[in-house]
Amino acid sequence: MSTPHLKVSPSGHYQYRFVVPEALRGIVGKREIKKSLGKDRTRALKMYAQVERETERLLKSVKATASVDASDRALIIRKMRQFGFTEKDINTVGGHGGELSDRLDEGLSIFQDELITEYEDAEDRGKSPAVSLEAIRAIGRKRLPKDTYTVASALTHYLTMKATGVHARDLALTNRVNKVKERLIAVIGKHEVTKRPLEKLTRAEARKFRDALADEMAPPSVKRTIEIVSPAINKMIKEHDLDMKNPFAQLEIKGATNSRDARLPLSEDDMTALAPTMEKGDASLAALWVVLRDTGARLGEVCNLRRMDVDEASRCMRIRPYGDHTLKTKNSERDVPLSPKALEVLKSLASDLAPEATLFKRYAGPRRSEKASAALMKRLRTVVTDTKKTIHSLRHRMKDLLRNTDCPESLAKEIMGHSEAGVAFNYGAGYALNVKRAALEKAW
Known part of the structure; x- marks a missing residue:
């Protein structure tokens, strides 16, 4: 190769x-x-x-x-290069290189004749000319066409x-x-x-x-x-700085408004029924399920965890961007407490791995979490058939659990990695890990 x-x-x-x-x-x-x-x-x-x-x-x-x-201006510049004009010539015609020499003036006249011929040939063949008449006229005036957005x-x-x-x-x-x-x-x-x-x-x-x-x-x-x-x-x-309004701004789309029932959280009956299927078999998928269930984190965040991102002493996972792995928002970078079961499954995957190694090798990397989603959904659909309930429903479930235990909204957002509209949200180090743990323990 x-x-x-x-x-x-x-x-x-x-x-x-x-x-x-x-x-x-x-x-x-x-x-x-x-x-x-x-x-x-x-x-x-x-x-x-x-x-x-x-x-x-x-x-x-x-x-x-x-x-x-390609705009007329870009096409003209490309054709000028093909015709033999230098970058200095092009800058001069563009108004950035001083006066036109006799050589350049004559060259532009010949170049315009070529453009006219190409235009007429295209029309004779019933084709749309590559360069407009406005652009050809601009060359006749010894200028490049204006930029068209x-x-x-x-x-x-x-x-x-x-x-x-x-x-x-x-x-x-x-x-x-x-x-x-x-x-x-x-x-x-x-x-x-x-x-x-x-x-x-x-x-x-x-x-x-x-x-x-x-x-x-x-x-x-x-x-x-x-x-x-x-x-x-x-x-x-x-x-x-265009003088126009955006015609697509605030365009009404019937039926596209987000609603509470667009995606439903998994109920406790669902979770009980799913446990035998989701927590057994493939160790990686079972571990993903447990961590998603007990943290409400995004699937891509968990799939890209490295050995060094699991802090056993603090019993938390550190969600960070690195290499090709990016996060959805700035507020997605956070520390999330782990339940005893979640810490246990992550520790079992981390044994004998280097600090930089990913825990879920099969599903780590750009868009690789989609494979994990598909595999988990196959398992989920053997028990839960409601199409409004998916793997992402675990995140909705955690949001409801925190809400129902009187967790402050700002604390819930920090745990979940949601963006916060208020400027003050971005000041300081955020909630302490023990405060987050206390809120999550009520949900567990």
């Missing part, structure tokens, strides 16, 4: 390192894709193949994005801003945003999404897109899709 992107550090650690082509860095959001592959060569080669496939999918996706999103470029900017540097997460987000873009093109039109100035987007088009989504998916899915488009437009408006 060819491994051109496999590097070895002086300390003997294998790394995947791929330099992103300059033209795609703005969309990918970084100059280089890096991934630690460990010190074992056999395992490193196996991981290399997987990361290489993910990188290829990511580049294929962003290349498609780049070809669709579109719905597509807003989504590209959104991708850049949301990039985490975690390869698997960025790939998933890129694929999701590109699907949203494809839907927008199908409903509103390719020109309207990729070429037309963002300021011309209308509320009627936003409603049309919402209604088209409503015909294909459930209201919560419509809401999640709109929650990509609307923030992307908001970011572009703020970044470039």
Whole structure:
């Protein structure tokens, strides 16, 4: 197997390192894709193949994005480079490099003739010209076309801003945003999404897109899709000080309002019936169940616990971001007391492991917790058939248990890792571990 992107550090650690082509860095959001592959060569080669496939999918996706999103200005600059203009020439035409020389003036006239020919050829073949007449006229005036901000470029900017540097997460987000873009093109039109100035987007088009989504998916899915488009437009408006209102802002989505019965907590009868199924068999899954049950933590937080994150002396787990593992919110970083049973199962998994080793090796890593969720759900569904009850219902259950034992809301939020709107919440070290334990002991 060819491994051109496999590097070895002086300390003997294998790394995947791929330099992103300059033209795609703005969309990918970084100059280089890096991934630690460990010190074992056999395992490193196996991981290399997987990361290489993910990188290829990511580049294929962003290349498609780049070809669709290219503004007149970007297309003209690309064509100027292909035509032989230097970066100094391009800067001069862009108004950043002084006066035009006779050579550059003549070159631009020839370049404009080429653009006109391409435009006429495209029209003769019934195709949409790559470069607009406005852009060709700008070259005739010895200037670059003005920047045009579109719905597509807003989504590209959104991708850049949301990039985490975690390869698997960025790939998933890129694929999701590109699907949203494809839907927008199908409903509103390719020109309207990729070429037309963002300021011309209308509320009627936003409603049309919402209604088209409503015909294909459930209201919560419509809401999640709109929650990509609307923030992307908001970011572009703020970044470039555009004089417009966001047509997608506060768009009403019937049936998408969160309600108490959207997902139900598991009842005590459910927990009793589930115990024989969930607490036996596969040690990792049984341990996950016990820790989730007794802490109300998120599945991804528990799946990525390392040996060093379990403090046996303090009888707690320390939820922290590290490497490729990120947390949902800033307030998700916290210490959570462990019940005697939860501490016992984690200690059994931790024996003979190095401090940096993950306790749930099979389920640790970006998006790997989804496998744990699927495995736990298979077990849960053999007992509980109500579709409003899932593994995440354990988190709802803990919230109710804390509420019903008169636990202060701010303390419950700190235990659960919920965000708090008040600024004061972010001051100080937070509640002491013994205070959290006292609240949880009432729930246990």
